Amino acid sequence: MGRILKNIADGLNGSLGPTITLTCCLLLCALITTALLTRGFEGWTTEALRRHAIMDHPLPLPALQVMDETGKQQRLDQYVRLDGRVVLIDFIYTRCNSICTVLGEQFQQAQAHIEQHGLQQKVRLLSISFDAQHDTPAVLASYASRMHADPAMWHFATVKGRASLDLLLRQFGIVVIPDGYGGFIHNAAIHVVDREARLEHIYDLDDFDQALAHALALHA
Amino acid sequence: MNAGELRHEIRRYRLALLIGALIGALWGSRHPIESRMGLHMLGQFPVLVWGGVWLGARLPLSWQGKVALVNRFGLSGLVLASLVTAFWMIPAALDLAVASRGVDILKMLALVAAGLALQQSWRASGRALQAYFLITWSMMTVTIGLIFQDPTTRLCNYYRLDDQQIAGYGLVLVGVMIVVIWFWQVVAETMRPKDSALDRAINK
Numbered sequence: 001m002g003r004i005l006k007n008i009a010d011g012l013n014g015s016l017g018p019t020i021t022l023t024c025c026l027l028l029c030a031l032i033t034t035a036l037l038t039r040g041f042e043g044w045t046t047e048a049l050r051r052h053a054i055m056d057h058p059l060p061l062p063a064l065q066v067m068d069e070t071g072k073q074q075r076l077d078q079y080v081r082l083d084g085r086v087v088l089i090d091f092i093y094t095r096c097n098s099i100c101t102v103l104g105e106q107f108q109q110a111q112a113h114i115e116q117h118g119l120q121q122k123v124r125l126l127s128i129s130f131d132a133q134h135d136t137p138a139v140l141a142s143y144a145s146r147m148h149a150d151p152a153m154w155h156f157a158t159v160k161g162r163a164s165l166d167l168l169l170r171q172f173g174i175v176v177i178p179d180g181y182g183g184f185i186h187n188a189a190i191h192v193v194d195r196e197a198r199l200e201h202i203y204d205l206d207d208f209d210q211a212l213a214h215a216l217a218l219h220a
Numbered sequence: 221m222n223a224g225e226l227r228h229e230i231r232r233y234r235l236a237l238l239i240g241a242l243i244g245a246l247w248g249s250r251h252p253i254e255s256r257m258g259l260h261m262l263g264q265f266p267v268l269v270w271g272g273v274w275l276g277a278r279l280p281l282s283w284q285g286k287v288a289l290v291n292r293f294g295l296s297g298l299v300l301a302s303l304v305t306a307f308w309m310i311p312a313a314l315d316l317a318v319a320s321r322g323v324d325i326l327k328m329l330a331l332v333a334a335g336l337a338l339q340q341s342w343r344a345s346g347r348a349l350q351a352y353f354l355i356t357w358s359m360m361t362v363t364i365g366l367i368f369q370d371p372t373t374r375l376c377n378y379y380r381l382d383d384q385q386i387a388g389y390g391l392v393l394v395g396v397m398i399v400v401i402w403f404w405q406v407v408a409e410t411m412r413p414k415d416s417a418l419d420r421a422i423n424k
Contacts, residue, residue, distance in 0.1 A: 019292040019293070019295050022291070023296045030307065037316070038310070044310055044312055045311045045377075046315040173377075175315075179381075201310065
């Protein structure tokens with residue numbers, strides 16, 4: 001034991017010291033950089049980090065112009081605030097054949113649940129299309145009827161202007177990429193927005209019940 | 221400046237021009253290459269690391285001497301290479317590199333530095349340290365590759381699930397093959413006949 005310690009001491013006193021120092025510095029730098037990237041090791045994917053960030057700091061909705069399925073234009077934050085209900089927002093495009101149809105089904109189930117429990121005065125649904133070019137109010141209205149959407153509680157909208165849409169997607173952390181088949185893939189989720197038009201929480205598509213429970217808790 | 225002097229100047233700076241052209245090509249191809257996860261991780265990353273190795277081999281001797289002072293047994297160099305390659309396999313880091321040009325430049329510089337560190341450290345480290353770092357790197361790469369193959373979760377917002385799975389298969393393959401190749405080299409070296417002409421020349 002004594003001999004091992006002596007060898008280590010010799011190494012440190014000799015030429016190994018600078019190497020050990022540099023190695024320790026590198027490890028420390030890596031630790032700090034990784035901690036910064038992952039917000040203190042909270043998450044290793046962008047999606048997990050985005051959700052944690054929103055939970056820590058609810059995001060006020062930007063004051064962008066949106067147009068709903070009736071053609072009416074309004075500021076997004078006022079659209080939420082003036083209504084007075086908690087809103088669950090998802091992002092869609094009506095040409096979608098993959099995950100968006102799943103989300104559509106989820107929202108159909110949500111609508112059924114809301115109606116079943118008489119929660120229409122407290123919660124509503126809003127589907128925002130990021131394909132403003134194709135999804136005109138008429139197209140959105142047709143999609144709404146396909147989804148059997150109750151116009152009192154499930155609305156559809158697009159964002160006016162490319163720059164505004166990019167801003168909204170960026171603030172929400174929605175990344176849209178081509179799916180290789182002419183359509184799009186994005187990090188679909190259910191966004192819970194409170195009555196003060198702040199994005200409060202983000203849930204997985206599958207966790208619809210939890211999203212609804214959270215929304216009701218916010219309304220109480 | 222006449223034609224002869226111009227040719228002379230070009231010859232003097234041809235290495236710098238070549239490096240400049242390569243960097244330009246690399247940057248210009250950033251978007252098509254980084255749009256596929258397999259190309260990004262298994263194409264661009266090795267090219268950058270190899271670029272670092274290439275640079276390391278051409279480092280002036282005085283610089284190599286200074287590096288060797290803080291890199292006994294290649295320890296700090298191997299640690300740097302391991303940390304850099306591990307960091308850029310984190311899904312959030314990959315997304316950030318695709319989203320931000322600044323982060324992408326940092327990533328490229330880091331990978332080149334990792335290659336340079338690797339080149340400066342490999343021979344100095346000896347078989348034991350080589351084995352340790354290579355095997356831990358390989359285990360990490362294979363583990364990440366297997367995670368990427370999981371069909372239920374899309375880990376990067378900028379990459380499709382099928383892209384991710386292909387990258388996963390590629391990472392497992394690379395992780396395994398590099399250890400196999402290294403091991404083959406060690407065995408071949410050990411099995412080489414001791415009284416070969418090379419050994420006699422070395423031991424003379």
